Amino acid sequence: MASQEQHQEQNPCVIIDGKAIAQTIRSEIAEEVKQLSEKFGKVPGLAVVIVGCRKDSQSYVNMKRKACAEVGIKSFDVDLPENVSEADLIHQVHDLNAHPDVHGILVQLPLPSHINEEKVLSEISIEKDVDGFHPLNIGKLSMKGREPLFEPCTPKGCLELLARSGVTVKGKRAVVVGRSNIVGLPVSMLLLKADATVTIVHSRSTNIESIIREADIIIAAAGQAYMIKGDWIKPGAAVIDVGTNAVDDPSRKSGYRLVGDVDFKEACKVAGCVTPVPGGVGPMTVAMLLKNTLDGAKRKIVQ
Amino acid sequence: MASQEQHQEQNPCVIIDGKAIAQTIRSEIAEEVKQLSEKFGKVPGLAVVIVGCRKDSQSYVNMKRKACAEVGIKSFDVDLPENVSEADLIHQVHDLNAHPDVHGILVQLPLPSHINEEKVLSEISIEKDVDGFHPLNIGKLSMKGREPLFEPCTPKGCLELLARSGVTVKGKRAVVVGRSNIVGLPVSMLLLKADATVTIVHSRSTNIESIIREADIIIAAAGQAYMIKGDWIKPGAAVIDVGTNAVDDPSRKSGYRLVGDVDFKEACKVAGCVTPVPGGVGPMTVAMLLKNTLDGAKRKIVQ
Numbered sequence: 001m002a003s004q005e006q007h008q009e010q011n012p013c014v015i016i017d018g019k020a021i022a023q024t025i026r027s028e029i030a031e032e033v034k035q036l037s038e039k040f041g042k043v044p045g046l047a048v049v050i051v052g053c054r055k056d057s058q059s060y061v062n063m064k065r066k067a068c069a070e071v072g073i074k075s076f077d078v079d080l081p082e083n084v085s086e087a088d089l090i091h092q093v094h095d096l097n098a099h100p101d102v103h104g105i106l107v108q109l110p111l112p113s114h115i116n117e118e119k120v121l122s123e124i125s126i127e128k129d130v131d132g133f134h135p136l137n138i139g140k141l142s143m144k145g146r147e148p149l150f151e152p153c154t155p156k157g158c159l160e161l162l163a164r165s166g167v168t169v170k171g172k173r174a175v176v177v178g179r180s181n182i183v184g185l186p187v188s189m190l191l192l193k194a195d196a197t198v199t200i201v202h203s204r205s206t207n208i209e210s211i212i213r214e215a216d217i218i219i220a221a222a223g224q225a226y227m228i229k230g231d232w233i234k235p236g237a238a239v240i241d242v243g244t245n246a247v248d249d250p251s252r253k254s255g256y257r258l259v260g261d262v263d264f265k266e267a268c269k270v271a272g273c274v275t276p277v278p279g280g281v282g283p284m285t286v287a288m289l290l291k292n293t294l295d296g297a298k299r300k301i302v303q
Numbered sequence: 304m305a306s307q308e309q310h311q312e313q314n315p316c317v318i319i320d321g322k323a324i325a326q327t328i329r330s331e332i333a334e335e336v337k338q339l340s341e342k343f344g345k346v347p348g349l350a351v352v353i354v355g356c357r358k359d360s361q362s363y364v365n366m367k368r369k370a371c372a373e374v375g376i377k378s379f380d381v382d383l384p385e386n387v388s389e390a391d392l393i394h395q396v397h398d399l400n401a402h403p404d405v406h407g408i409l410v411q412l413p414l415p416s417h418i419n420e421e422k423v424l425s426e427i428s429i430e431k432d433v434d435g436f437h438p439l440n441i442g443k444l445s446m447k448g449r450e451p452l453f454e455p456c457t458p459k460g461c462l463e464l465l466a467r468s469g470v471t472v473k474g475k476r477a478v479v480v481g482r483s484n485i486v487g488l489p490v491s492m493l494l495l496k497a498d499a500t501v502t503i504v505h506s507r508s509t510n511i512e513s514i515i516r517e518a519d520i521i522i523a524a525a526g527q528a529y530m531i532k533g534d535w536i537k538p539g540a541a542v543i544d545v546g547t548n549a550v551d552d553p554s555r556k557s558g559y560r561l562v563g564d565v566d567f568k569e570a571c572k573v574a575g576c577v578t579p580v581p582g583g584v585g586p587m588t589v590a591m592l593l594k595n596t597l598d599g600a601k602r603k604i605v606q
Contacts, residue, residue, distance in 0.1 A: 118449075135449060139442030142492070143484045146421075146438060171507050179495060181446045189445070192482060195507040197514065204474050204498040211500065 014273040022283035044297030052082035103297035104130030155187035157284030178221035220261035230266025325586035347600030355385035406600035407433030458490035460587030481524035523564035533569025
């Protein structure tokens, strides 16, 4: 480990402050919203749809609605009962598609089991798909020379964190751990578009350690607490930890705390920069949702 | 090179005969077409649209039309003059979209420079997009748990060659060289869906040699003659060469011959199996086009 120690003495690890970066972005958005309002007398609108009363979903939705209010985005609240029919939910989505003041539509997942999520999401107008999950958006995201209307929020937040931390992506080796539709796959496509050499590892991969050890940039999105150890990390690498895993913690009132996919303490001894959990990628996801809503609104308002 | 020699003595390299495999698949397709015709009195139909009189395009189109005839697929020939307007071409595409006996539409590329290719291709009905290039198809191809209506022909052919050569993909390290919309990107997505650990390298990548050297499966789609040398290949690796590059050859009447992205002679000394150029991936592209047309027809005819 001598080389790691030498590395650390010369180049201490930077803790990427996602909360502060997200706050900067939110201030930039608030300023743009203000200008839109002054010039055109209109503000961006985001519809946040929630079905049922899952505690976690409600807390996410409240956070998003509060974030909208803070930057001047009008939030359209649609709260539907647990037993709403799929047809009624789709009817609500169609109404929001047609509403001229709504520029983004977000349906909080998961939906109750009697509703087909894929079907509902595919009813959201592609021009209001601020989550960027529509297959047409994912297709354009993946294709060279094509651009989606919206990039998915968490992947976009990862690249924004790298950019605002001064990490160059072009020509670098990036390893993405996980291949989910909401993080792993789209973040791989964004890194590829930014000219990184991208490797995607997942639950069926072998020799994951040695592959990760070659990465200049690690995006951890496996959903496994402490999976990535300090000695899996190349000295000086940039580590973006998307994992949010609950682990038991009797010292807390709640009985648990949230940790990432990376062993943060160990990572700090060897990485060039690393995001903490919480306070890393999390706040960026909401900031990017606001940014997507603003961008969608600008396409409609500024002609 | 002792280990390579030892490897070769024990496991001689298999030359993957794409022409023979494609012929087997075409026989299977002909049999299915015959059954469709007997049971339902209908056969699959493929519209092949060509604009202008580029020699290479004409030769590809003739090959495709001939291949249709051989397996009993009805080919609808649309030959348009070089100076056809974009609007007229799109009008033709719409007619074919509406034609009940046409199950697949192929517009031969490149189109003349006064026509926007992207615009024309996006007018092809998703249900007849046998090339599989529509962004909605690419999006579904990329996403976990989603399936495109059609997989792009050349990438599909690469995986079929691996499968019919007994190469397991699951858990293997695959390196794709090139990230084009028609080969590199979609073949990466197919390999990922088949549970390979996938790395995509391209013109901005560094240390390409050492990355390729770790691959159990190499898909070469860079369009650079002889780019991949024998000593870049891990002993026993499966090598699929998608490149078709013209190099000078004064000994031929034409003055040139076609070679792949891989140094074939050197590859034969170290790989476990390798496709030749020509006679490897090429014939599979046409076979997969026929297969896609058959599948599109079955969705319409067999209810």
